[in-house]
Amino acid sequence: MMTQQRQVTFQLIPFTAASFLGFLAIGIPLPVLSFYVQDRLGFSPFMVGIIIGLQSLATLLTRRYAGRLCDTAGPKRTTMFGFACASAAGALYLASVACADHREFALAVLAAGRLVLGLGESLFITALASWSIARVGTQHAGRAMAWSGISMYSAVALGAPVGLAIEHLGGFVWVAACAVLTPCIGALLAARWADAAVATAAASASFVRVLQKIWAPGLSLALASSGVGTISAFLSLRYRIDHWAGAGLALTGFGFAYIVMRLLFGGLPDRLGGFRTGAISLFVEAAGLFLIAQASTPAFALAGATLTGVGYSLVFPSLGVEALRRVPGENRGIALSAYLACFDLGVAMAGPSAGVVAHRYGMSAAFIAASIAALLGLSLVCSDRLLLRPRTMETIC
Numbered sequence: 001m002m003t004q005q006r007q008v009t010f011q012l013i014p015f016t017a018a019s020f021l022g023f024l025a026i027g028i029p030l031p032v033l034s035f036y037v038q039d040r041l042g043f044s045p046f047m048v049g050i051i052i053g054l055q056s057l058a059t060l061l062t063r064r065y066a067g068r069l070c071d072t073a074g075p076k077r078t079t080m081f082g083f084a085c086a087s088a089a090g091a092l093y094l095a096s097v098a099c100a101d102h103r104e105f106a107l108a109v110l111a112a113g114r115l116v117l118g119l120g121e122s123l124f125i126t127a128l129a130s131w132s133i134a135r136v137g138t139q140h141a142g143r144a145m146a147w148s149g150i151s152m153y154s155a156v157a158l159g160a161p162v163g164l165a166i167e168h169l170g171g172f173v174w175v176a177a178c179a180v181l182t183p184c185i186g187a188l189l190a191a192r193w194a195d196a197a198v199a200t201a202a203a204s205a206s207f208v209r210v211l212q213k214i215w216a217p218g219l220s221l222a223l224a225s226s227g228v229g230t231i232s233a234f235l236s237l238r239y240r241i242d243h244w245a246g247a248g249l250a251l252t253g254f255g256f257a258y259i260v261m262r263l264l265f266g267g268l269p270d271r272l273g274g275f276r277t278g279a280i281s282l283f284v285e286a287a288g289l290f291l292i293a294q295a296s297t298p299a300f301a302l303a304g305a306t307l308t309g310v311g312y313s314l315v316f317p318s319l320g321v322e323a324l325r326r327v328p329g330e331n332r333g334i335a336l337s338a339y340l341a342c343f344d345l346g347v348a349m350a351g352p353s354a355g356v357v358a359h360r361y362g363m364s365a366a367f368i369a370a371s372i373a374a375l376l377g378l379s380l381v382c383s384d385r386l387l388l389r390p391r392t393m394e395t396i397c
Helices: 002-027 030-040 045-061 063-073 075-098 103-136 138-170 172-190 207-241 247-265 268-272 274-294 298-313 315-324 329-361 363-396
Strands: none
Touching (some): 002 075, 002 138, 002 172, 030 103, 030 172, 030 207, 030 247, 045 063, 045 207, 045 329, 063 329, 075 103, 075 172, 103 138, 138 172, 138 247, 207 247, 207 298, 207 315, 207 329, 207 363, 247 298, 268 274, 274 298, 274 315, 274 363, 298 315, 315 329, 329 363
């Protein structure tokens, strides 16, 4: 058994590496985009939130397209197309810097880059996940998805301090150049692999109908994901406003905690149940976000970011277990797509919503609002659990 697990892990490492390189195009610019929009172009925190959220919005709107393209054209072509889009987004960042003296036009070019990056992310993460599952078999699909999440947050955790360091050395133009380069390396890596066979698509339930079945865990995930969006968009500014050093370290703390929890405790939803693990995770996430809001020193803010990572790490698999239980096995693909769309929606809405709160009530209030959102997700999970119990008893009777 241990030998088989090691073999599966070795098979997944190349896919994780390619996904990591793609996500570096997201993680490296992420902590400095707010500086570029607010300091260089001179726009408000609300506009910072809009620019950050555009990527997730584009990912949300292209989820179905990415899945369909992967099924019809194969995961290899879809992966290569996704990497090309991610690299093109970096090129648009460079174009924005070139016309920064015309700030409205520069902002529009930057926004276009964020939209193209959202499409690229949707394509390469969907295709690489499908490709890796085809390689190791559906019996190891959970492990493959877990490693996919690790690659994403590893890129955010490591990309944050790297991005801040690059921006300090060469400005945003160097950051944009890195965003062009890393997906190209990922494409070179993936180009060497054999493509997976394209299976004939089976009939599936409608996207809307599946959403109606999984709306409770999906909405809870969206509310929980608002905390991730708020940290991504405003944690660096929270440090800047209070004249603290170490914003990159705090983002790394979040990502590191997320990864460690996934590696060490990823099986908790199966052992304790999705509801119980999800409820505990949401509470811990809310506590971490509140600690960031109330932090009076960078050490407390770091602790809050790390605690948020601990809590949020198991929200996705915990609520995902419950979502997938509500649909038949032949519709798991469309259910997962709908569930991922809920994650995209939460992150996309977090930036603008937190931007409005920060603009009116201050930066700390944005993290309080995110903490409240996590608690609302917890309340929804508990309410949904109570509503399901009578149905379960009726089924038994």
